[in-house]
Amino acid sequence: MKRRLILKKESFGGLFVDTEIGKREFLRPDEYESKKQELLQLEDRAGKVQIVDVTERGYPLLTDATSSPNSFFWELTKHCIGTCTDCFMDSNSPRWNQAEISFSEIEEIVRQFADLGGYSVRLTGGEPTLRQDFFDIVDLLNEAGMEVGLNTNGMFDEKKLEQILSRGIKDIRISLDGPEEVNDRIRWSGNYRGVITTIERIAEYNKTAPDPTKPTINMVLMRSTMLHMEQMVRLAQGYGFKISFGLMRLSGRAKSDEMLSPEEVVQAAYESQRMREELGLPQGAIRVNYDIFCEGVQDGKRRKVSGYAPFPFDNSKCPLGTSGLNIDAYARIAPCGYFVNAEEMMGEDIRGKDLLNVWHNSSLLKMIRNLTREGCTDCGYYKVKCNGGCPAMAYFLDENINGRDPYCIRDVNVTRIAGGKPAGR
Numbered sequence: 001m002k003r004r005l006i007l008k009k010e011s012f013g014g015l016f017v018d019t020e021i022g023k024r025e026f027l028r029p030d031e032y033e034s035k036k037q038e039l040l041q042l043e044d045r046a047g048k049v050q051i052v053d054v055t056e057r058g059y060p061l062l063t064d065a066t067s068s069p070n071s072f073f074w075e076l077t078k079h080c081i082g083t084c085t086d087c088f089m090d091s092n093s094p095r096w097n098q099a100e101i102s103f104s105e106i107e108e109i110v111r112q113f114a115d116l117g118g119y120s121v122r123l124t125g126g127e128p129t130l131r132q133d134f135f136d137i138v139d140l141l142n143e144a145g146m147e148v149g150l151n152t153n154g155m156f157d158e159k160k161l162e163q164i165l166s167r168g169i170k171d172i173r174i175s176l177d178g179p180e181e182v183n184d185r186i187r188w189s190g191n192y193r194g195v196i197t198t199i200e201r202i203a204e205y206n207k208t209a210p211d212p213t214k215p216t217i218n219m220v221l222m223r224s225t226m227l228h229m230e231q232m233v234r235l236a237q238g239y240g241f242k243i244s245f246g247l248m249r250l251s252g253r254a255k256s257d258e259m260l261s262p263e264e265v266v267q268a269a270y271e272s273q274r275m276r277e278e279l280g281l282p283q284g285a286i287r288v289n290y291d292i293f294c295e296g297v298q299d300g301k302r303r304k305v306s307g308y309a310p311f312p313f314d315n316s317k318c319p320l321g322t323s324g325l326n327i328d329a330y331a332r333i334a335p336c337g338y339f340v341n342a343e344e345m346m347g348e349d350i351r352g353k354d355l356l357n358v359w360h361n362s363s364l365l366k367m368i369r370n371l372t373r374e375g376c377t378d379c380g381y382y383k384v385k386c387n388g389g390c391p392a393m394a395y396f397l398d399e400n401i402n403g404r405d406p407y408c409i410r411d412v413n414v415t416r417i418a419g420g421k422p423a424g425r
């Protein structure tokens, strides 16, 4: 990956990114100016240093979002060999039988994104690795100096895995929803064995690789999987993988009878914390939604970014629509992937469009940035430790995107939860 030193001017000062070491730094206005001077004096700055000030392009510095997008969550295709019963994307559904975004259209969007200082792209789908031009896309992103992440079902042969690893994709997330019988019932028959083979190959590669990859098992938390958390943590640990438990969102093919109750979600958060403590693992080794109130998961430790973290990075907003964008296989933007089956929450097709203009003027993005999170504003945790939860949950469960996340734990009786010890209560 090409090294980029990106300095973006923002309403709060600036954002500095060094893509080589994954450094992010929020700068106050005076710090922005001195960083700018420092970068302009670098002798070898050509092709490496990028200073982005949207006011020079006639746009204001936004106060409710970053002034240009930092990250993309990109669904490269709707196609997948999987038949997952909970798929929020509803992948492979016949209505997706239309031409997907082409390589040259992707190229043009990436060119604009890079020019605006964008630096992170997570590839997902459908199954992104099924695209014939998948490696051309990864090469394009690497050449543009993007940090590339991959969400995959892990069902590929050794040759394809080698190609993925040789391209230096570090953040590979492979889905596995429990032990074999459970996983294969949710995902599809034979999936578990195939995924374990890939996981074993990655673990083997990492033993000798000079620059090992940092893989994660992604597991959806739902009624069928919840009881298997500990077994899956141990499995992930055995292979040197991290694990991420993502609460099932009621979108696409997901069924409401698999939804956990808010009490169970809190229990999952406390379980995760208990396992971190027992196994001596850092927080990042076991990720889970809604763990913000657990002991030991405190402000500075929770965020990758510590120190000066101004709005919109201060826990007051969901990143999608405010610093990142979801793009679907037809180049339509959405604030977040969970909305791709909700027509009214989908924005414009950005093919042939000016990305900066879309970022500043899309009515959908403006609406997202103006959410007031009704029901959160009087809560002492809001903006301190909690960003109001997931607007998609509020939208799908209560039909009010501006409402309180139905999984808000404020009303959960945590004393009833075994081993649960609420912090600061």
Ligand SMILES: C[S@@+](CC[C@H](N)C(=O)[O-])C[C@H]1O[C@@H](n2cnc3c(N)ncnc32)[C@H](O)[C@@H]1O
Binding pocket: 080, 082, 084, 086, 087, 088, 089, 124, 125, 126, 127, 128, 151, 152, 153, 173, 174, 175, 176, 218, 219, 220, 246, 247, 248, 249, 250, 251, 254
């Ligand atoms: C839609 S998949 C696409 C990438 C790839 N095909 C895969 O299987 O990982 C991305 C991730 O979303 C998770 N997922 C699927 N449906 C979900 C839902 N309803 N709620 C939350 N996560 C879900 C999957 O388990 C997977 O980890």
